[in-house]
Amino acid sequence: MNGPPLLVVDRLCKRFGGVSAVADMDLTVPAGETLAIIGPNGAGKTTFYNLLSGRMKPSSGRITLRGRDITGLPPHRISRLGVSRSFQINNIFTEMTVRQNVEVAVTAKQGQSRRWANRASANRVVQQEAQSLLQQLGIAHLGAQPAGTISYGDKRLVEIAVVLATRPELVLLDEPTAGMTPEETARIIAMVRALAKTGRYTFLVTEHDMRVVFDVADRILVMHHGRELALGPPEAIRSNPDVRQAYLGDEETELVPA
Ligand SMILES: Nc1ncnc2c1ncn2[C@@H]1O[C@H](COP(=O)(O)OP(=O)(O)OP(=O)(O)O)[C@@H](O)[C@H]1O
Ligand SMILES: [Mg+2]
Structure with missing residues (x-):
């Protein structure tokens, strides 16, 4: 499709006191993509969503949606422009x-x-x-x-x-399978894939379950300490040594699906 990409994030930062929850994030997401965002607890995934959906104002940086600057707009305006999110909590x-x-x-x-x-x-x-x-x-x-x-x-x-x-264009799902049984998780995977296939939605999905990530994502963004550690298609992320190293320190998270 012609025209500007659906979402462009430019040097986005969010600081809480001394903590940089999101630091210098750059990201371009074309319409129709399913992008998974992974990273250890506290990596900044939810904060990133809070910035994209207008729930929090960035400390600096810029967010554009189809070329339109939406940085710092209130949530209802951003929602009206086609960005909708789910919460980590029901x-x-x-x-x-x-x-x-x-x-x-x-x-x-x-x-x-x-x-x-x-x-x-x-x-x-x-x-x-x-x-x-x-x-x-x-x-x-x-x-x-x-x-x-x-x-x-x-x-x-x-x-x-x-x-x-x-009727959003950009859908932000925050850990859609958290706390689910394997059967429920499989249903969510099937559902996201089916919806993605319609081409009507662009998904950002944060997720700790690596089976889900590798099953649904066109690309995977790995966040670590608020920054991009790696970004690429699933095969490249799976074999990325930096990613492996970051995850080896986090015993709860398995990078390679069983
Ligand atoms: N409202 C807030 N005030 C102060 N610090 C915050 C706030 N929200 C998040 N943080 C801090 O920002 C960092 C990133 O947190 P965030 O919740 O974005 O991580 P996450 O990647 O979503 O983690 P999880 O996988 O546990 O959901 C953490 O250090 C967290 O303590
Ligand atoms: Mg979170």
């Missing part, structure tokens, strides 16, 4: 049904566009769109269940449906 309304959670998110997006002449047709569109998202994520059968009563893995899928309800 973030849905437990007392509402699964369907209502997604409908609320679709309605919020529709309210922004104000192109609906009457309420009845607007409601129908919301219901159809919510239903289609539930189907895409394989949770349509749970639509009528209160969201608080479904399994943890299903809750995370609802959360992703809520993220996609805003």
